[in-house]
Amino acid sequence: xxxxxxxxxxxxxxxxxxxxxxxxxxxxxxxxxxxxxxxxxxxxxxxxxxxxxxxxxxxxxxxxxxxxxxxxxxxxxxxxxxxxxxxxxxxxxxxxxxxxxxxxxxxxxx
Numbered sequence: 001x002x003x004x005x006x007x008x009x010x011x012x013x014x015x016x017x018x019x020x021x022x023x024x025x026x027x028x029x030x031x032x033x034x035x036x037x038x039x040x041x042x043x044x045x046x047x048x049x050x051x052x053x054x055x056x057x058x059x060x061x062x063x064x065x066x067x068x069x070x071x072x073x074x075x076x077x078x079x080x081x082x083x084x085x086x087x088x089x090x091x092x093x094x095x096x097x098x099x100x101x102x103x104x105x106x107x108x109x110x
Contacts, residue, residue: 006024009023009092
């Protein structure tokens with residue numbers, strides 16, 4: 001869903017072609033860095049058959065293993081903020097799509 005939101009926002013910029021190209025490239029690098037990078041760290045630090053892994057989860061196991069287990073509540077707050085941000089992006093996309101459809105006459109004007 002991220003690239004669709006990026007392209008909708010970039011399409012409304014002064015130079016849509018360049019904006020979309022730059023935005024999509026940025027999304028690819030961010031996913032590679034944050035998602036694949038965090039997966040690499042988890043796989044490097046936690047054995048696949050570690051005791052209690054199914055009870056605590058892989059990311060919390062890493063926090064406990066490196067001595068930052070007390071920050072698990074902070075991690076949950078960050079995750080909640082990320083989910084709220086996704087909801088905000090979805091609302092933005094839906095409103096822009098409804099506006100675009102109504103402007104073209106493909107949806108009710110109201």
